[in-house]
Amino acid sequence: MIDLKSVKKTYLRGAEEVRALKGIDLSIARGEFVAIMGPSGSGKTTMMHMIGCLDTPSSGEITIDGTAVSTLQEPQLVEMRKRKIGFVFQQFYLIPGLSVIDNIALPLLFSRDKKDKAHIQSLMELVGLKHAAKRKPNQLSGGEMQRVAIARALVNNPKLILADEPTGNLDSENSDLIYSLFSDLHRHGLTIIMVTHNTELASRAERMVRLKDGQVVSG
Amino acid sequence: MPFLIFAFRNLLRHSVRSILTLIGIAASIGVLFSILSFNKGFEKGIAQELEQTGIHFMVVPSGCPHEVASLVLHGAIIPKYLSVDVVGKIRRLDDVELASPILVAQLPNPAKNRIDLIYGMDLQYAKQMKPSWVIDGSVPVRDDEIIVGSEIAGHDRLKTGDTVFYPDLKRSFRITGILQKTGGQDDAFIYMPVKTAQALFNKPDGATAIGVRVARPERLSAVTEELSAQVPGIQIVTMGQVLSSLMSLAASAKVMGVSLAIIAIFVSAMGVMNAILMAIFERAQEIGMMRAVGASRLDIFRIILKETILLTTAGGCAGVLLATLGSKGIEHLLRKSMPYVPSGSVVIFDPLLAVLCVGFSVLLGFLAGAFPAWKATRISPIEAIKG
Helix, strand or coil, X not given: CEEEEEEEEEEEECXXXXXXXXXXXXXXXXXXXXXXXXXXXXXXXXXXXXXCCCXXXXXXXXXXXXXXXXXXXXXXXXXHHHHHEEEECCCCCCCCCCCHHHHHHHHHHHHCCCCCHHHHHHHHHHCCCHHHCXXXXXXXXXXXXXXXXXXHHHCCCCCEEEEECCCCCCCHHHHHHHHHHHHHHHHCCCEXXXXXXXXXXXXXXXEEEEEECCXXXXX | CCHHHHHHHHHHHCHHHHHHHHHHHHHHHHHHHXXXXXXXXXXXXXXXXXXXXXXXXXXXXXXXXXXHHHHHHHCCCCCCCEECHHHHHHHHCCCEEEEEEEEEEEEEECCCCEEEEEEEECHHHHHHHCCCCCEEECCCCCCCEEEECHHHHHHHCCCCCCEEXXXXXXXXXXXXXXXXXXCCHHHHEEEEEHHHHHHHCCCCCEECEEEEEECCHHHHHHHHHHHHHHCCCEEEEEHHHHHHHHHHHHHHHHHHHHHHHHHHHHHHHHHHHHHHHHHHHHCHHHHHHHHHCCCCXXXXXXXXXXXXXXXXXXXXXXXXXXXXXXXXXXXXXXXXHCCCCCCCCCCCCCHHHHHHHHHHHHHHHHHHHHHHHHHHHCCCHXXXXXX
């Protein structure tokens, strides 16, 4: 499903050259649930952005679902994000003026797909928010907001879910709930890559990959 | 959820900011619409009033042609007089159909606590000089008879056969006719034989102007040239000159007014651009998220541009609506502040003009929104979602 070969990423921070990734080789099979761990600055978020087609490597190759994405231009990268990848962020990033149902349906605005009400209803049911369809984000708890964000990530039927610290802003009860949701999705065959600092949650994943100083040190 | 509804909901999130920005646009577009509506109504009003005069040119003492235009259209008082001898000279010219001395003056009416406008003319030529007139009653034949304009008749509830008394002069005048509403300045005058007016105002030999009608309009310039050569110290102003003189005044006023409105629009457009830019900086993370979930740069551009266009279009519509609703007030203000405004409604609602002003506000939205929208497309999704 995902192949990274000698992926390097270098960028400038002011005058300083930062080598965020120093030659990553990693393969993730279809349907795997992978937790990525590592200290701050280890390159896990940068790697996540590369896999999520938000950024391209300075060198090396990335293949996602048979497509070599490292050489794609912006429109093709957008298409990949639209069709194959679902993002879940630590900060949820729900749009305050939109209801739960409209937040979930937001990616359909960009994919120009018709709003399939039954599909959205089933997603709301999946994340346990069927009762809150008309609520605005400010009427939801942190856990509920993250569940909306997960439903939003699923609305385009992606093959891959990328979650960047999805439980970072949640208490342990809600963290468990979110993790259970990812487990359910994993059981349904989705490939899940989750960046986390939470060792306990990471240990429950199918596979744990550790990064340090821009390199894979285990997994 | 289409892009437009999404853009609309984004605007609602900052409703106070959106409303304040909208008010700025509404005010400037409203001013533009009012100026253009007034100008259109003003030009139409002048043309209409000139159409109602049956004379081809006016002979007046040398002076400002704008004064003459004012005299022709609303009976201004010019403190210069022509000798009626000139009338005889004019009448002797070939192709002159009629020449009528006109004496315009003000007469205090203490009973009504106002100043009456008196228009002395050869009333036997009323039909030729004022072809659009319809008089209920008859034309005066005696020197103590008058015709009253419809506005005065309506205000004072006067009818044919009534008498109007001026205590200062210790004179009474019998109304032989009421002039039906013309929609012009004629409605506000009291008409009497020029001889009576001359005696009344102690100008036995004076005329404010002489209205002339030629038998063959194609001979107009030949007649005026001949007259200029024969009678020194006069000024001849044709109706065409009056029209162009007033139109050029209106055009100057329009240029000034529109320039001010454009400045106001520019300032409000800057306000729109600023408000949208602020919203973009506040929503950078949200924009980053949208990029991550599949929005292209063009999608982001479209959202921001639609927000701006919605804002300016709503402002433009509100401006046109408010200007239309307030047109009576605007007209009242203009009549009080301007030296001459044609009678009738001068602030005319023109649907085409309304559409053009709203169309302009759409264009404004495009121009004011293009830069912020472009700026939004440059937001790096990685930087934005990193916070």
